[in-house]
Amino acid sequence: MTHEARRMTRKSDQTRRRILDAAAATLANRGYAETSIKAIADAVDMKDGSLYYHFESKDALVLEVLRLGTTLAEAAVAEALNGLGDDPDPMEALRTAIVAHASAVLGMGDYPRANVRNFGQLPAAIANAHMVHQQRYGDLWRGLLRAAAASGHLRPDVDAGAMRLLILGALNWAPEWYRPDGGLDPDRIGEQMAAMVLDGLRSARHEGR
Amino acid sequence: MTHEARRMTRKSDQTRRRILDAAAATLANRGYAETSIKAIADAVDMKDGSLYYHFESKDALVLEVLRLGTTLAEAAVAEALNGLGDDPDPMEALRTAIVAHASAVLGMGDYPRANVRNFGQLPAAIANAHMVHQQRYGDLWRGLLRAAAASGHLRPDVDAGAMRLLILGALNWAPEWYRPDGGLDPDRIGEQMAAMVLDGLRSARHEGR
DNA sequence: GCCGGTTTCTAGTAGAGACTAGAAAGCATT
DNA sequence: AATGCTTTCTAGTCTCTACTAGAAACCGGC
Numbered sequence: 001m002t003h004e005a006r007r008m009t010r011k012s013d014q015t016r017r018r019i020l021d022a023a024a025a026t027l028a029n030r031g032y033a034e035t036s037i038k039a040i041a042d043a044v045d046m047k048d049g050s051l052y053y054h055f056e057s058k059d060a061l062v063l064e065v066l067r068l069g070t071t072l073a074e075a076a077v078a079e080a081l082n083g084l085g086d087d088p089d090p091m092e093a094l095r096t097a098i099v100a101h102a103s104a105v106l107g108m109g110d111y112p113r114a115n116v117r118n119f120g121q122l123p124a125a126i127a128n129a130h131m132v133h134q135q136r137y138g139d140l141w142r143g144l145l146r147a148a149a150a151s152g153h154l155r156p157d158v159d160a161g162a163m164r165l166l167i168l169g170a171l172n173w174a175p176e177w178y179r180p181d182g183g184l185d186p187d188r189i190g191e192q193m194a195a196m197v198l199d200g201l202r203s204a205r206h207e208g209r
Numbered sequence: 210m211t212h213e214a215r216r217m218t219r220k221s222d223q224t225r226r227r228i229l230d231a232a233a234a235t236l237a238n239r240g241y242a243e244t245s246i247k248a249i250a251d252a253v254d255m256k257d258g259s260l261y262y263h264f265e266s267k268d269a270l271v272l273e274v275l276r277l278g279t280t281l282a283e284a285a286v287a288e289a290l291n292g293l294g295d296d297p298d299p300m301e302a303l304r305t306a307i308v309a310h311a312s313a314v315l316g317m318g319d320y321p322r323a324n325v326r327n328f329g330q331l332p333a334a335i336a337n338a339h340m341v342h343q344q345r346y347g348d349l350w351r352g353l354l355r356a357a358a359a360s361g362h363l364r365p366d367v368d369a370g371a372m373r374l375l376i377l378g379a380l381n382w383a384p385e386w387y388r389p390d391g392g393l394d395p396d397r398i399g400e401q402m403a404a405m406v407l408d409g410l411r412s413a414r415h416e417g418r
Numbered sequence: 419g420c421c422g423g424t425t426t427c428t429a430g431t432a433g434a435g436a437c438t439a440g441a442a443a444g445c446a447t448t
Numbered sequence: 449a450a451t452g453c454t455t456t457c458t459a460g461t462c463t464c465t466a467c468t469a470g471a472a473a474c475c476g477g478c
Contacts, residue, residue, distance in 0.1 A: 012424075031330045033242035037466065049468075050426045058466065091411060120385045121240045121330050148410075155404070155412045162393060162401045163410060169382025170375040176329045177374045184371060192371045195364070200409035201357075201372060202300060203364045221454075246436065258438075259456045267436065 016054045018044045024065045027114035028175075032062070032121050059126055062118075066126075069115030070133040073104040074140065090148035095194040097144055101171050102190030106178050116172040141168065167197055225263045227253050233274045236323035237384075241271070241330050268335055271327075275335075278324030279342045282313040286349065299357035304403040306353055310380050311399030315387050325381040350377065376406055 022043035026035045037058055041048040055061040080100035081093055088096075104112045122130070145160040154160065170193060178189065231252035235244040246267055250257040264270040289309035290302055297305075313321045331339070354369040363369065379402060387398065 015425085031242075033240075033330065034332070036464080038464085047427055048466085049428080049430095052467065053425065094410075117329065120326065121242060123243070153412055154410055155408075158404055158410060159393065159401055162398060163405060165386045166379040166383070166398075166402055166405065169385070170379035173378025173382050174375070176378070184368065189371060189375075192368055193375055195367055196372060196375065196406060196409070198409050198411055199364075200405070200407050201303075201363055201367060202407055203362055224455085245434080247434085256457055257436085258458080261437065262455060 012054070015044075019051060019054055019061070020065055020068065021110070023061055024069070024110035024114045027062065027065055027118055028110040032118045032123075035062070059123075059129075062122075063126055063129055065111060066115050066118070066130045067133055069111035069113075070130075070137055072108055073101065073112045073115070074137045076100050076104045076108065077137075077140065090144070090151050090153045091198060094144055094148055095198060097141065098167065098171070098194040098197060099187060099190030101168070102174065102193060103186045105171055105175055106180075106186035106189060113175050117175060119172065138164075163197075167193070221263070224253075228260060228263055228270070229274055229277065230319070232270055233278070233319035233323045236271065236274055236327055237319040241327045241332075244271070268332075268338075271331075272335055272338055274320060275324050275327070275339045276342055278320035278322075279339075279346055281317055282310065282321045282324070283346045283349065285309050285313045285317065286346075299353070299360050299362045300407060303353055303357055304407060306350065307376065307380070307403040307406060308396060308399030310377070311383065311402060312395045314380055314384055315389075315395035315398060322384050326384055328381065347373075372406075376402070 019040060022040045023035065026039055026043065030039075037051055038048045040061075041051055051061070055064075077097050077100040080096050081088070084093060084096060105116050106113075119134075120127075141164045142161075145154070145164050148154045149160050171190075174189060178186075184192070228249060231249045232244065235248055235252065239248075246260055247257045249270075250260055260270070264273075286306050286309040289305050290297070293302060293305060314325050315322075328343075329336075350373050351370075354363070354373050357363045358369050380399075383398060387395075393401070
């Protein structure tokens with residue numbers, strides 16, 4: 001590759017990123033059905049045909065947005081867990097992961113939001129191709145709950161698998177109703193969720209399980 | 210209306226219902242984007258043009274499916290709450306509503322599932338028209354949580370609005386992962402959710418809020 | 419100012435989707 | 449079997465979509 005080629009490539013990478021950003025925004029705000037190549041091209045001031053220089057198909061573009069979204073969320077949660085040091089309290093780890101995931105889907109911009117909003121609305125081809133990434137993130141959560149259960153911190157009468165899916169469901173649904181302007185910020189949502197999940201809604205003075 | 214007209218109308222109503230059923234199934238299983246008039250027509254063994262004798266547009270058809278879904282879920286929850294008699298314990302009411310809602314979205318067939326699956330993926334026009342029904346159902350839940358909070362059964366440090374949205378989010382997301390064949394049935398999912406929401410995941414022997 | 423490689427545009431194709439007008443078919447009543 | 453109403457079909461229109469081939473523009477180095 002020549003000097004020019006290398007510099008050009010850098011510029012091409014920037015354009016590529018702008019396209020991805022626009023696609024993520026449209027996917028997050030309007031959903032897959034309304035995300036047309038033309039809409040994305042308009043957002044980056046291009047003709048729709050030109051996008052095919054950067055991506056070989058719409059599916060490839062969407063898939064990369066989703067992959068980046070999962071990667072971002074996973075990295076955020078993993079980093080938050082790392083901050084707890086070695087061998088943390090399992091319930092504290094769970095709380096941390098809940099807050100970090102809430103922050104990711106509500107406060108980290110379009111990529112994670114595009115991810116959760118379009119989960120399940122995608123054509124089978126895209127959904128299947130993306131499942132492998134989602135799977136790895138799921139494993140992280142499976143590990144958290146398994147650790148909590150194994151150490152006896154988890155109530156014995158609950159199903160860890162169902163808990164994982166219900167918790168992530170509540171958080172993944174949150175972008176549907178969350179509005180950044182009013183009331184609670186993403187971290188507070190996560191803390192509220194963690195409070196409910198870990199200790200329940202029942203007030204101490206009426207306690208009596 | 211003549212005799213013939215009345216009998217014919219009954220038959221037309223049956224066809225109308227078959228179309229609605231097919232639309233609900235497609236919406237629930239494949240989502241709005243992949244729900245074409247042609248796909249619905251195929252499912253009821255008709256040509257696509259013929260559907261327009263029964264519904265004036267795709268939007269009108271979709272909207273009616275969503276309306277029926279909300280109505281069904283709301284009726285199921287309301288009935289379950291009625292079964293508790295007058296002046297029930299607020300936390301017991303909450304538990305009952307959670308189980309009933311889970312049963313509705315997971316076990317009552319295509320209409321409620323079509324509803325929650327497509328929530329948020331709909332074109333703005335449909336979403337706005339449907340909001341009024343969703344709103345009324347939301348009010349039912351707002352009432353449940355307000356009653357619990359007012360009587361002191363709810364922890365004072367949680368936001369009732371956020372709780373409502375997180376709880377419904379977890380349940381509405383469940384159709385994305387729930388598979389009827391394996392493991393827990395819809396009621397059990399609801400009970401698991403209620404257990405977590407009301408009393409938390411923490412085991413008694415590690416308790417220490 | 420020309421060259422080579424990179425990027426974008428022009429101008430299409432082909433297919434699918436929602437929707438429509440008018441013909442045709444059903445069918446109960448007479 | 450003729451009538452009148454209801455229901456379905458035929459055969460299209462029009463718009464939007466993803467995608468493509470080849471021309472044009474750009475741009476740094478000579």
